[in-house]
Amino acid sequence: MRNLLFTITYDGTNYHGWQIQENALTVQEVFQNAFKKVTGDRGDMKACSRTDTGVHAREFCVSVKTESKIVTERFPAAMNHWLPEDVAVKGCKEAPLDFHARYSCKGKEYSYEIWNNPVREPFLRGRALHYWYPIDEVRLKAAAGYYVGAHDFTSFCTLDKRERGDMVRRVTKAWVERRGDMVLFTVAADGFLYNMVRIMAGTLLRVQEGRLLPEDIPGIIEARDRAKAGPTAPACGLYLNRVFY
Amino acid sequence: MRNLLFTITYDGTNYHGWQIQENALTVQEVFQNAFKKVTGDRGDMKACSRTDTGVHAREFCVSVKTESKIVTERFPAAMNHWLPEDVAVKGCKEAPLDFHARYSCKGKEYSYEIWNNPVREPFLRGRALHYWYPIDEVRLKAAAGYYVGAHDFTSFCTLDKRERGDMVRRVTKAWVERRGDMVLFTVAADGFLYNMVRIMAGTLLRVQEGRLLPEDIPGIIEARDRAKAGPTAPACGLYLNRVFY
DSSP states (O other), rough: OOEEEEEEEEEGGGOOSSSTTBBBHHHHHHHEEEEEHHHSSSSEEEEEEEOOTTOOOEEEEEEEEEESSOGGGHHHHHHHSSSSSEEEOOOOOOOOOOOOOTTTOOEEEEEEEEESSSSOOOGGGSSSEEEOOOOOOHHHHHHTTTTEEEEEOOOOOOSSOOOOOOEEEEEEEEEEEETTTTEEEEEEOOOOOOTTHHHHHHHHHHHHHHOOOGGGHHHHHHHHHHSOOOOOOGGGGGEEEEEEO | EEEEEEEEEOOOSSSSSOOBBBOOOHHHHHHHHHHHHHHSSEEEESSSOOOOTEEEEEEEEEEEEEOOOGGGGGHHHEEEHHSOOOOEEEEEEEETTTOOOTOOOEEEEEEEEEESSSSSSSSGGTSHHHEEEEHHHHHHHHHTTEEEEEEOOGGSSSTTTOOSSOOOOEEEEEEEEETEEEEEEEEESOOOOTTTTHHHHHHHEEEEEEEGGGGGGHHHHHHHHHHOOOOOOOGGEEEEEEEEE
16 A cells, blocks of 8 residues: 655636536546546545635645555656646655645645736636736735734635634735736645635735725734625636645 | 727637638637627728637737727727637727738747646646657757748748748747746747748757757758758647737
8 A cells, every 4th residue: 555645736727626526527536537547446535625616726735545556656647648638747756654635734825816907818817817907016915914924714714614613824924926917916824714815815906996904904804704804806816836744 | 991900919729810711710700700899890801910720829910991980099998898708909009091910010029839848737738839858948049040031931831822922031030948847939030931930840849859950950941842841830839929010
């Protein structure tokens, strides 16, 4: 028995997130099918997180326990042969048997990406939020700074049955920068609540609109009330960038 | 009567090039339909060039003679409302009545873009050639340098009924650079023959493979024989970047 740690990347546009489900195509389904083609085995598969429909991953980790004898280094090319073009295995290495892609994860980094130009960018359709009016990235950066620290992020969580228990997450980085017509909000934390980054991004856009001040963020966190934060920004702008172990 | 000069951009993946044709979707068709929605008029439309199926444009110019009274500055937003997401109008200005997007064109710049990594990049599917083995961009740049100048480019032209007459084109720039895992071949000229950039790119890849030397390029040009040059590289890597008037 080996425990293989796969690093993959995918364009989430055509998928209903990672986690396998009935009646909808997910990344897990195509990954599992490829794994079965390669090894003849379904594998016992653990992923670093679920992602939502339309969310992208530049780095996403999956650990798979398997009896397969295939040489570890040969997995990327073999898997990529069977995977569709919008999913790719970047690497595969052996992990300890007690390693679990989700529970062993120490943190993640996401970015929320905005195309900020009156004219849409055809090459970014489904891959960035299109925002017409000029964004003041300095103002948004000031607002994002208030996210840093260990806070109860109830205000930044879509309430559903999945989220119960400890709502405190430690945000280690939260910044906003402009690269030409792109505005990037990057956030790293030891963990994320459901829709947390998208609500953080939606709240920054409320700051952009002038409906909130950067200094309002601490009060919104304090309130532990989803209604105080901004809307959930669209999935298309969200990228899982890195997973820390 | 006004002559409007539109600057547009499009992801060519879903189109059979610019020029309207029966039984296949083209960029001209969706552009013409949008123009008709906006003005009620088909317009007399001239484009800077045809592009092939799957070729992309960061800047493509169309001049349209029209009796429409709509204010020039309002065209981009109005057109973008009706165009599909993979095509966008970036600008519109009035041109002299004798201006013709094709015949008034003084030159164009294309780039041929290669993703150079053993693992494919899901976000570049249909948008770059995937090349597995490490490319020596210095060697390719040396080869590309030989393209510069006024030459008869018969060896770099797909023979078809469209190409007759003068086969001399003046290449003003031809260089290769690496940006991380991307290798870009950029070429500017006063005009291009059919498939000229893709054959130039395919010939550079022959140099990469060691089947040709950089110093072989002048002889290939000299031969005026399509069979001496490399294959036509796939359309997905080709971008029309700029049009000069």
